[in-house]
Amino acid sequence: MLELKHISKWYNVGGKPTFILKDINLSIQPGEFVSIMGPSGSGKSTLLHIMGMLDDASEGEYYFMEQAVHTLKEKQRSHLYKQHIGFVFQAYHLIDELTVYENIETPLIYQNIKSSERKALVADILDRFNIVGKKDLFPTQLSGGQQQLVGIARALIAKPQLLLADEPTGNLNSKQGEEIMELFKQLNDDGVTIVQVTHSEKNAAYGSRIINLLDGRIEQ
């Protein structure tokens, strides 16, 4: 599915580079369910952003479905991303001005999907996540767990092959967390590749592989 070769990421702080990721080599096969763990500030989110093409690596090569992402232009990369990846944020990142329905619909609009088709797809996912009753509410009118659900629904609406989730259960109570993990498990069974960042051993256990990050390096 994807392969990272010698990926590094640094920021220039006060004139000299501070490494956040150092020489990361990692490959993930289709159908895997990977959990990334590590202490706060170890670079988990950064790694996930690079996999999700939201951010560039400072150095190294990234292949996604046999394509050399690091050589692609912004436009092509965006196209690739739209087609294949769904992203769930730690802080939900819903658009406050849009309703639940519109939030979920947005990725489809950017993929130029016809209105009638969009309607069917959104209705489908609202149903599946059991949030039909909430579709006309605004994000501020939802609880944290409900917002996270909407965030996941939005990430899945375009039927991505790869789901990247940054602490999807971080703000939820354990029961809600469990429900989401069950959902992921089910998705993975349906063939979606999943990479999640988590602090919880229990949630990590849902995955088929665990990667530990420490100070920007993968611990073997």
Add this chain to the structure above:
Amino acid sequence: MIQNFLKVAWRNLIKNRTFSIINITGLAAGLACFILIALYVIDELSYDRFNEKADRIFRINADIRFGGADLKLATTSDPMGPTLKKDYPQVEEFVRFYTASGSKQVKKGDQYIVEADVMHADSTLFNVFTLPALHGDTRTALNEPNTVVITASTAKKYFATTDAVGKIIEADGTPYKVTAVIRDIPRNSHFKADFIFSMDNVHYDWGSYLSHNLQTYLLLKPGTDWKEFQKNFRQFIDKYVVAQARQFMDISNLDEFERAGNKLEYSLMPLTDIHLHSDRLSEMGVNGNIQYVYVFSAVALIVLLIACVNFMNLSTARSANRAREVGIRKVLGTARDSLIKQFLVESIVTSFIASIIAVGIAILLLPYFNSLANKDLTVGGLLDMRILPFLVLLPVIVGVMAGSYPALYLSSFKPIAVLKGKLSTGAKKSTVRNALVVFQFATCIFLVIGTIVVYNQLRYIQSKKLGFNKDQVLIIDDVGELGNNAAAFKNEILKLSGVSSGTLSPFLPVPSWRNDNTMSREPVLDPKSGMNMQTWTVDADYAQTLGLELVQGRFFSKDFPTDSAAVVINETTAAWVGSGNVIGKKIYNFESQDNTPIPLTIIGVVKNFHYESLKQQIGPLMMRLGKVTGMASFKVNTSNIQSLVKEVEKKWTAMAPGRPFRYRFMDESFNNMYNNEQRVGKIAFTFAVLAIIIACLGLFGLATYMAEQRTKEIGIRKVLGASVQGIVQLLSIDFLKLVAISFVFAAPAAWYFMKRWLQDFAYRINISWWVFAVAGVLAIVIALVTVSYQAIKAALANPVQSLRTE
């Protein structure tokens, strides 16, 4: 307490530097513009008010229609003033000016200087107008013939001292004794005069009630109702004017004259109205125009308002950022009115800083503004006691005006809502703010349309087929100086290479001499067959030199000795004479001693040409062959005009030694007729640009703010796959909608006002649709460029960075 307000206000200004700069720049520009225009308006309104008896002084205007042509005169007949004083006790005094003889050549050493600001006046001048003397006694100064009163600067110019009483001045060959030196006539007087000569030296056919050649002013006794007094004029007309006309015309009274579709009407015009409300033939100088005062004032207020709108918009937009402060203050128990005060102090401080900068800008721009408005305003005018207090109050007024809405808006926040963060949505969608942006852009679009229409009309004037050819025509003034040598001079010039033809006539289709005369279609003169028309004396080469086109018959020719009793008329006159071929028909004038009709045979009809400004319809005109040599015009055809002019000057000095050589080009003279319109164009353009800049400044601030507010949303949308283009569109579309709405308001208003402006011109353009298209597109492009900088910046931002800041 106030100290605390000031401290917080200052900190806020510093903290939000970008917004403060935008606010202050915009306000300063608006205020500078306001100050300049205030100076202008005050100056325009001050005309002639320096006269102590200004409220009792009136000029007599005459409105005459005889056979179609309407004449609006600033002059009246010479006996009218004295007769009114004799017959009506309400008239305390009268004074007449005579300026029809034009400029004079005044001798200084062995040089002659052409002095344009000269007039003859009755000795009563100084009883009516307030013109204090420095030397001599103005009460008796003009009692005798060959006397002259001069101004202080004229005295200095000719005698190097102001005390010139008793000295002799030679003007147009006549010696005059200086009997008094007066202070320079104030700039804001509707007449300018450096020399005031005795009326006794005017060569004039005195005593005719039918010729209107003198400006006449009445000083009415205190308490006289001037509107009531005007009603006596009909009685005056029947008693004197009609009585005199009866000598050669079949007429019994004014009513009969009017029934035939004619008009003779006298009216009084208050002295202080002359400068702004009078645009008649034979004015004492170029007057102002109340329209321009209105337009200028409106523009000043609008620009100031636009600047204030920026202020309000940015302050309310920023309110979300300040909401927390408000919330905390409220929770701490601050009363609402104290919050309002805090915000007002902030906006007053801002506008105070802006005012100081504005005064600086105004001083810097004054020279440019002077040339724009054709004025000599000085910075000293700002210290005028009528402006100064206002100038000090202005920052407070503007501060309150611009600050009150944000103050009320911000202080009304509910603390809980604010602290819960519910406010941001509301702050993003403010109807009031949108309305303000619409107002700004509507104004800009209005001004742009106005500018385009004015310039189009000016271009139309330039390119209009005038019926004569104004290009490459050199006009020599004062050819009358040459006396009998004028024809010889013309022949000499024609010998020069590059000169293809020439004509001797002071009657030209640009400002020059005019002469009107009453003609009749019948051998008798009565109100029905009479027609007042321009009567020009020309020579046989006139048509060729000016490129006039003949539609019937022929022009004058040296080969036809009988042409001295012939006339060439224009199409307007031809239509009055009769339809179809009018060659051979006769028209009559009554200028002979015994008023017997003199028949003149029509030998040609020239195509109508615009001998007056395009503001006027082409009136009736007839030309006669003769020798009136006030000016000479030459059609030239050379690439080196300057060297040709030098050669002409050489010939001139040889034939008229010591006499100043004055020349001009016909196309220049023509363009000068539209100086006022050109000025309106420049003003509209300048203020359109100014308004657009200020509005854009505001829009830029708003866009900055919006982009800032929507950083997170933009980040998410990018993550969800939005393209840069899509984001830019998203951010710009709201502003574009506002611009579109502005257009809907501005276009009809501009159409209506510009239509009215064009009414001034008898010959005018239609306002075509593309003018609106251009203005609309321009507004959209400008708004887009302004907004897109921020939009693109936001769209290009790394979404991960944007989202991290949450």
